[in-house]
Amino acid sequence: MHLPRMAISLVLAALAACMLIAINETGYNQSTRALSQIAEYTNTRSALNRLLQHVLDAETGSRGYLLTGDPRYLEPYNAAVAEISHNLDSLRTVYAPNADEFATLAQLTRNVQRKLAEMDLSVRMRKQGNEDAWKFVLMTDVGKEHMDAIREQAGKLISSASLKVEAAQAQVEKSLMLSRIGIAAVAMAGLLAFYLYLRQTTALKLAGEQQQAALQQERDLLETQVRERTATLAELATHLQQVREEERGQLARELHDELGALLTAAKLDVARLKSKLGAQPPEIGVRLQHLTETLNSGIALKRQIIEDLRPSSLSNLGLTASLEILAREFSERSGIEVTPSLEAADLDESRQLTIYRLVQESLTNVGKYAEARQVEITLRDYAKHVEVEIRDNGKGFDPSAARPSTHGLAGMRHRVEAAGGRLTVASRPGEGTRIAAALPKSMARAAEPADA
Ligand SMILES: Nc1ncnc2c1ncn2[C@@H]1O[C@H](COP(=O)(O)OP(=O)(O)O)[C@@H](O)[C@H]1O
Ligand SMILES: [Mg+2]
Incomplete structure (x- = not known):
């Protein structure tokens, strides 16, 4: 009965450990994925911010050149233009898998290119000395419209990236919470199992002790019985020895009193016969002599037997x-x-x-x-x-x-x-x-x- 329970506890413990590992692994995988997404979206967001910054730099550079004619302003302008196309390339690879956002990016790209074309046009005309033309370009609202569109589309993409970052953060929090709850639950279950195990062990120990006590009791009982039986047997043996000695004594007394009297009487009779008959005839004398000897050895044998049965010397x-x-x-x-x-x-x-x-x-x-x-x-x-x-x-x-x-x-x-x-x-x-x-x-x- 105890063995299956033990096995069940063991299986439960193994199951709890597996669950703990599974929860932890899932949480870890989800968190790592979310974290790498956060990194990715944050990168995208800063790439978009950089793009905006470069467009603004390019505009500032071109304006500076247009207003002063100082070719030093063209340096930041050219650098910004180069960076912009670079930025756009990398953003295209990022948005390639998402059709909707790729479309927004395409619009943004178009607007950026238009803006660049406008600035390029004014700069070229300024270089050629075509004052009225570049001023005209500057006066129109075209540049501002392009810039607004660029801001709007970049803002759209940036806020979508921010949303995704938030979602990924929420995912991380969710995973952490899940791990927390899971670990707490498994820890509680483990404590409970341990408690049950302890209780069971105590119960087992108690049962063992009870069994031991019962055995001890039985053994004590048996020992008492054996002692009692041994005492009874010893008493019996003593009694038998006493009876035997008494019987031997009785037998010895009877042999002495009865057989002794008989033999003595016979011996006396023979002596009387002997004195009456004298030596006549000689054959009878020999017979009587033999009879006397036989009687004497009978008496000696009787004495020997009596002595063996009960040493008379002891009392005498x-x-x-x-x-x-x-x-x-x-x-x-x-x-x-x-x-x-x-x-x-x-x-x-x-x-x-x-x-x-x-x-x-x-x-x-x-x-x-x-x-x-x-x-x-x-x-x-x-x-x-x-x-x-x-x-x-x-x-x-x-x-x-x-x-x-x-x-x-x-x-x-x-x-x-x-x-x-x-x-x-x-x-x-x-x-x-x-x-x-x-x-x-x-x-x-x-x-x-x-x-x-
Ligand atoms: N004095 C002794 N010398 C050598 N062996 C002895 C002597 N006394 C007893 N024994 C041994 O002990 C055994 C038990 O003796 P005992 O109890 O008197 O039984 P039993 O005389 O009926 O054989 C004997 O068989 C004998 O082998
Ligand atoms: Mg002996």
């Missing part, structure tokens, strides 16, 4: 001892040297379990992936929080590379964060792995891990 011996046992058993199983350095810490059962599971999963990972020779397990006790660190010298990995199907580290992080703590996984290929967690003793926010 405390976190430090349980971790030491875990470390020792791992070291025996895997052949990797484990150095525990554990401070006693006063923690509730759920945090103890969190730390136990963290160390357990880290050791499992070391056994599965690290190819390490040494592992250090550190537990440090501070006033408000504890720090746990498991560091191996194995092959390391890139923690930023996403592994969608693995959940050990993610579960660890979730558990630690659910307890208000923070987990740091620092590793690089070839440089070992360091898992560190800072856990508050109460639900307040944990301090940063010592050297994370």
Whole structure:
């Protein structure tokens, strides 16, 4: 919608510019033509004035000569006569295209020639000494009549030239006025277009801002939704972990109470049978011995399973001892040297379990992936929080590379964060792995891990 409007503005602007140029050009052409006409008509007018002046000069010269007989008067007379014919020639070329005025000029020319002939006649007779004759010519009205006619016709032509000059001047004024109005109008139109353009730009900007605001709002909404969903999922995960631990505890208790009681009862029965039967017959003694061993390994297996499900050492011996046992058993199983350095810490059962599971999963990972020779397990006790660190010298990995199907580290992080703590996984290929967690003793926010 905005693009065509923009195009229309552009076309209008181009049109206005073209109009401005056209008006200006037309005015310029008309003015130049009118000005050259003015120059031409002014020239013609002065040529006519000069003609009159020369005729008068010629008359004055001839009169002077006639009255004094002094040949010096003939000089201006002759010069004026020469100029007159010259003048007439040039006027003829000027008036050639205009039939009416050419006719007037022809009459003027005739009268001028008659006047010249009359003066020539009197001068010649004066030269010949024919006094009466030249005086007679002078006395008649012929010269005056010719002169009047010349004045009248020249005046006619002069006033017509003046009229034309005025007309040309009017034309120039008209052109100037036209340019003035045209330029003013186009300038106003330009201002109007500019105003419209500005208004449109502002409207566009406003629309853009509104759109931006709407987008921002939508994004905020989405972010809130994502945050809410993430929180829900985290709660769910915490709940599932709790349920899992509870179920494992329940299972461990049942195995201990029920299966334990059964196995113990069976073992007691076997012992009683053994004492009753004595060594008779020997085959039965061997069988009973085997049964006792089977029962013993059953009891050991039960204990192992219970321990795996829920480390009883945790409630019986405390976190430090349980971790030491875990470390020792791992070291025996895997052949990797484990150095525990554990401070006693006063923690509730759920945090103890969190730390136990963290160390357990880290050791499992070391056994599965690290190819390490040494592992250090550190537990440090501070006033408000504890720090746990498991560091191996194995092959390391890139923690930023996403592994969608693995959940050990993610579960660890979730558990630690659910307890208000923070987990740091620092590793690089070839440089070992360091898992560190800072856990508050109460639900307040944990301090940063010592050297994370
Ligand atoms: N100590 C370690 N040394 C080397 N690589 C490790 C170590 N711990 C974890 N990893 C790498 O990180 C990945 C993710 O581990 P984890 O989240 O525990 O998932 P899983 O144990 O199910 O594979 C592992 O697949 C392994 O490549
Ligand atoms: Mg794992």
